[in-house]
Amino acid sequence: MTASIDGLRPEDLIYDWNEVGRKGRLIPPSVTFFDETLRDGLQNPSVADPNIEAKLKLVHLMDDLGIHVADIGLPGSSQRAFEDVLRMCKEIVDNKLKIRVACAGRTVVSDITPMIEISQRAGIPVEVYAFIGSSPIRQYAEAWDLDTILKHSAAAIDVAVKAGLEVAYVTEDTTRSRPDVLATLFKMAIDHGAARLCLCDTVGHATPDGVRNLVTFAKAIVQGTGAKVGIDWHGHNDRGLALENSLWALEFGADRVHGCALGIGERVGNAPMELILLNLKLLGLLEDQDLTHLLEYCNTAAQATGWQVPINYPLVGRDAFRTATGVHAAAIIKAQQKGHEWLADRIYSGVPAGMFGRSQEICIGYMSGASNVNYWLRQRKIEPSKDLVDAILGLAKGTNHILTDDEVLAAVAKHQAK
Numbered sequence: 001m002t003a004s005i006d007g008l009r010p011e012d013l014i015y016d017w018n019e020v021g022r023k024g025r026l027i028p029p030s031v032t033f034f035d036e037t038l039r040d041g042l043q044n045p046s047v048a049d050p051n052i053e054a055k056l057k058l059v060h061l062m063d064d065l066g067i068h069v070a071d072i073g074l075p076g077s078s079q080r081a082f083e084d085v086l087r088m089c090k091e092i093v094d095n096k097l098k099i100r101v102a103c104a105g106r107t108v109v110s111d112i113t114p115m116i117e118i119s120q121r122a123g124i125p126v127e128v129y130a131f132i133g134s135s136p137i138r139q140y141a142e143a144w145d146l147d148t149i150l151k152h153s154a155a156a157i158d159v160a161v162k163a164g165l166e167v168a169y170v171t172e173d174t175t176r177s178r179p180d181v182l183a184t185l186f187k188m189a190i191d192h193g194a195a196r197l198c199l200c201d202t203v204g205h206a207t208p209d210g211v212r213n214l215v216t217f218a219k220a221i222v223q224g225t226g227a228k229v230g231i232d233w234h235g236h237n238d239r240g241l242a243l244e245n246s247l248w249a250l251e252f253g254a255d256r257v258h259g260c261a262l263g264i265g266e267r268v269g270n271a272p273m274e275l276i277l278l279n280l281k282l283l284g285l286l287e288d289q290d291l292t293h294l295l296e297y298c299n300t301a302a303q304a305t306g307w308q309v310p311i312n313y314p315l316v317g318r319d320a321f322r323t324a325t326g327v328h329a330a331a332i333i334k335a336q337q338k339g340h341e342w343l344a345d346r347i348y349s350g351v352p353a354g355m356f357g358r359s360q361e362i363c364i365g366y367m368s369g370a371s372n373v374n375y376w377l378r379q380r381k382i383e384p385s386k387d388l389v390d391a392i393l394g395l396a397k398g399t400n401h402i403l404t405d406d407e408v409l410a411a412v413a414k415h416q417a418k
Contacts, residue, residue, distance in 0.1 A: 203239025326369030
């Protein structure tokens, strides 16, 4: 709020329990956001692989939102994947976008060499995210021992580092891996030149306690080597904790957090990038970051992948800022009548719609009052009379749903025809 309301400041109108006993900055100043929509997001079994035009649009939107790095695919998986990744890299170069690119691959040399070729042909650095399973259950299923994992990992890291590419060493299923194994793998990766360690909650196993323990452990390993190595957090949502865990990971010391548009990804998905950004913005930590493109980013991703956004999904869902309840609507209308959109956008919403490119909506339904009808009509420049309002309200009270625009307009036309 840039100006006071009747001499009142924001803190006079909203008491924020979130700030009581807060431990300083939630995130380090150097934190970066890593978008997995075009890699892990596309591993969801119910999405379609977008065409290249949609991928290019998403890359531009990520750049508009201030997302720092995008994982744009696994170029070693197919010729189409290789060509799409190369095209996106050229788009970034040609348009001088700020966003950096990364690609994923197994700790197999044949997965790393396509990234090197793309980097050379596009003239752009490509961050290599080389992954291998590290948990006991993965080792048992794959018939791997620690020496095998170390051998494959070192060879892949060496190839990328020799080519001048930055490497993030990704231990799949980190949150179920033994500390002695992780310590050995992390030290090997750092010795071979990895610039980052990526901690993966691959199956959505972690709770916030697990996040704290793992990130603190990884930081201690890094500090012990004396190397300057970043720490990523990559979380899945199997327990419904992906968003919460991502925020905790930042507080506990990770300096890069991964997410996907709308939380799409393997099984029930990844941490939702738009909600990570939204929450950090509301915590006052992204003051200079313009997030008005978040809605377009989400809708573009949904359309491109064939994803159905739940109607009650935060920020993006159809009902995120809609109300038909009489008391709620009356409060919003009274706030607007005071001439302050800041007030109207917060009186019954913990998320200010205008900050993210949306607006509060008032509908008419079986729990509505006359204020809903008056507001709806005036928004459409229809002068409300008592008889008209009563007629529409009577119709609404006799239904079991929110009236559609067509239903209300039909009631208006019927009343005017009398």
